[in-house]
Amino acid sequence: MGVRIVSAAPLLTPTELLARLRQIGEERYHHRHPFHLLMHEGRLTRAQLQAWALNRFCYQSVIPIKDSIILSRSRDPEFRRAWRKRIVDHDGEPGRPGGIEKWLKLAEATGLERTAVERGEGVLPATRYAVDAYLRWVSERSFLEAVASSLTELFSGSLIALRVDALRKHYPWLAGGLDYFQARLTQAPEDAEFALAWVARHAGTPELQELACGALRAKCDILWAQLDALYFAYVQPGWPPPGAFRPREQA
Amino acid sequence: MGVRIVSAAPLLTPTELLARLRQIGEERYHHRHPFHLLMHEGRLTRAQLQAWALNRFCYQSVIPIKDSIILSRSRDPEFRRAWRKRIVDHDGEPGRPGGIEKWLKLAEATGLERTAVERGEGVLPATRYAVDAYLRWVSERSFLEAVASSLTELFSGSLIALRVDALRKHYPWLAGGLDYFQARLTQAPEDAEFALAWVARHAGTPELQELACGALRAKCDILWAQLDALYFAYVQPGWPPPGAFRPREQA
Numbered sequence: 001m002g003v004r005i006v007s008a009a010p011l012l013t014p015t016e017l018l019a020r021l022r023q024i025g026e027e028r029y030h031h032r033h034p035f036h037l038l039m040h041e042g043r044l045t046r047a048q049l050q051a052w053a054l055n056r057f058c059y060q061s062v063i064p065i066k067d068s069i070i071l072s073r074s075r076d077p078e079f080r081r082a083w084r085k086r087i088v089d090h091d092g093e094p095g096r097p098g099g100i101e102k103w104l105k106l107a108e109a110t111g112l113e114r115t116a117v118e119r120g121e122g123v124l125p126a127t128r129y130a131v132d133a134y135l136r137w138v139s140e141r142s143f144l145e146a147v148a149s150s151l152t153e154l155f156s157g158s159l160i161a162l163r164v165d166a167l168r169k170h171y172p173w174l175a176g177g178l179d180y181f182q183a184r185l186t187q188a189p190e191d192a193e194f195a196l197a198w199v200a201r202h203a204g205t206p207e208l209q210e211l212a213c214g215a216l217r218a219k220c221d222i223l224w225a226q227l228d229a230l231y232f233a234y235v236q237p238g239w240p241p242p243g244a245f246r247p248r249e250q251a
Numbered sequence: 252m253g254v255r256i257v258s259a260a261p262l263l264t265p266t267e268l269l270a271r272l273r274q275i276g277e278e279r280y281h282h283r284h285p286f287h288l289l290m291h292e293g294r295l296t297r298a299q300l301q302a303w304a305l306n307r308f309c310y311q312s313v314i315p316i317k318d319s320i321i322l323s324r325s326r327d328p329e330f331r332r333a334w335r336k337r338i339v340d341h342d343g344e345p346g347r348p349g350g351i352e353k354w355l356k357l358a359e360a361t362g363l364e365r366t367a368v369e370r371g372e373g374v375l376p377a378t379r380y381a382v383d384a385y386l387r388w389v390s391e392r393s394f395l396e397a398v399a400s401s402l403t404e405l406f407s408g409s410l411i412a413l414r415v416d417a418l419r420k421h422y423p424w425l426a427g428g429l430d431y432f433q434a435r436l437t438q439a440p441e442d443a444e445f446a447l448a449w450v451a452r453h454a455g456t457p458e459l460q461e462l463a464c465g466a467l468r469a470k471c472d473i474l475w476a477q478l479d480a481l482y483f484a485y486v487q488p489g490w491p492p493p494g495a496f497r498p499r500e501q502a
Contacts (some may be wrong), residue, residue: 064331068323072316077342077351080315084342087335091328100328 009206017200017209021216025155028220031162035227035235040162042170046110047247049171051234053107054245055127055226057117060103062131064090069138070146082194089187102180109177122245126229130222137218144208148199148215152223153192160184260457268451268460272467276406279471282413286478286486291413293421297361298498300422302485304358305496306378306477308368311354313382315341320389321397333445340438353431360428373496377480381473388469395459399450399466403474404443411435 012020030036038044039052067086074080092098097105107117116122138146164181167174203209233240240246263271281287289295290303318337325331343349358368367373389397415432418425454460484491491497 061326064328065323065326068319068331071338072319072323075312075316077315077349080319080338080342081344084335084338087322087331091331091335093332098328 009210011204011206012209014200017203017212018196020209020213021151021154021196024213024216024220025152028217028224029152029155029159030220030223030227031155031159033224033227033231035231036159036163038235040166040170042166044171045247046171046173048230048234049174050107050110050112050247051240051245052230053103053110054112054117054120055123055230057103057107058120058123058127059131059134059226060090061100061118061120062135063099066135066138069135070143070150073138073143073146079198086191089183089191097179099180099183102183106174106177106180109174122243124229124233124244125241127226130225130229134219134222137215137222141215142211144199144202145211145215145218147195148203148212149219150195151192151199151212151216152219153188154196156188157185157192160188260461262455262457263460265451268454268463269447271460271464272402272405272447275464275467275471276403279468279475280403280406280410281471281474281478282406282410284475284478284482286482287410287414289486291417291421293417295422296498297422297424299481299485300425301358301361301363301498302491302496303481304354304361305363305368305371306374306481308354308358309371309374309378310382310385310477311341312351312369312371313386314350317386317389320386321394321401324389324394324397330449337442340434348430350431350434353434357425357428357431360425373494375480375484375495376492378477381476381480385470385473388466388473392466393462395450395453396462396466396469398446399454399463400470401446402443402450402463402467403470404439405447407439408436408443411439 035044035052039049044052064087067083067090071080071083071087074083088098090099092101104114104117108114134149137149141149160181164178164185167178167181199212203212233244234247286295286303290300295303315338318334318341322331322334322338325334339349341350343352355365355368359365385400388400392400411432415429415436418429418432450463454463484495485498
């Protein structure tokens with residue numbers, strides 16, 4: 001009983017695929033999240049920025065792990081040569097601190113202690129779950145979906161440009177900790193360009209294109225969930241769960 | 252019934268641990284394998300060297316994958332910065348071909364076709380099983396055991412030095428394909444030094460030291476099994492299994 005209609009999706013051109021990905025980003029990327037809106041309007045307290053820096057470090061610190069997993073799944077030396085740049089960007093090299101080190105500087109600029117951040121003391125369980133979901137995604141999904149999940153970088157450039165201005169303006173005491181974002185302004189678009197070209201080339205059927213779009217949605221979910229948890233714990237209702245970071249002024 | 256005697260192994264000093272590892276290498280590293288002895292005495296045919304180059308490429312080509320898995324398992328940016336050098340060494344960088352490319356040149360120098368080698372046509376199933384066992388080892392064992400399995404590099408320097416001389420002397424037609432070994436003469440000892448220091452530092456109990464020694468033995472097994480399979484298929488009795496590479500002169 002009942003007829004199941006399966007609409008045959010057409011194969012998108014690279015331009016159409018990019019438009020579709022951009023539309024997903026417009027609707028789902030975390031530039032729209034209320035926590036970020038508060039941040040960019042200068043309405044977060046120092047304690048809330050501390051909670052953000054601490055929790056986001058949990059995410060930042062596994063980026064090279066995520067990228068090493070992707071590296072370990074590629075049988076193509078050319079792909080690996082391009083992708084490993086990401087690991088260098090985050091882990092750094094002699095004389096050039098990487099993204100992880102820079103994020104620690106940002107956390108210190110909020111007034112947190114570096115070693116506590118490194119140990120992840122007080123990170124929200126929901127942050128960990130989202131980060132673990134990301135690692136599982138790149139480990140367990142198809143290689144196309146693993147690569148496509150990085151496509152949020154298509155949108156990070158403009159978010160970061162906006163953020164750097166807003167942070168400088170509203171939280172001048174944070175100015176010494178913004179190197180991370182400066183570096184990402186050039187790194188993220190380069191990475192996104194490579195990943196987009198690779199995905200466009202390897203998603204050669206409507207089904208594969210849909211998998212790529214699904215991966216981008218899944219990654220947007222992972223980013224969004226982290227901010228939901230932050231908002232609930234530290235903005236409204238403002239209920240950090242047992243064991244989670246508590247700003248000193250409330251302690 | 253019966254008494255189980257568990258001898259309490261003492262904690263070895265770093266020097267004693269190194270001596271123990273060297274002893275394992277002396278007994279089990281594949282410099283002792285009859286296939287290598289024939290090679291170094293100049294007693295292999297070109298066809299046998301082809302079979303070796305083809306099968307060994309299967310192993311070479313997954314080295315960056317193995318190292319990316321190890322990278323993905325480390326939570327320490329400093330460790331990752333040191334370890335990722337291995338990936339660069341094998342995948343190369345612009346203007347500097349890596350180990351994989353150089354092994355392909357060696358395979359070409361034996362008279363094989365590059366694309367057939369890249370596709371792994373005719374590789375012995377036993378080679379694949381051993382290579383897969385290596386990837387599983389670094390994925391599934393403790394991180395210490397994953398790292399310690401690389402300690403065969405302690406012994407590769409002297410094997411390669413011997414081999415380069417022997418190959419030049421006995422197989423002069425191969426001389427154009429020896430770049431791989433030249434590079435490894437410096438890379439392998441550097442890598443081994445780092446891994447040894449790391450293992451010595453992190454194997455802080457007799458049990459952990461035994462795990463590290465076990466990992467080295469397991470890796471020796473993996474290398475040895477590949478040569479056993481080559482010997483059986485291409486030397487004596489000389490029975491390549493169905494689907495495996497067959498030298499043209501026998502075809």
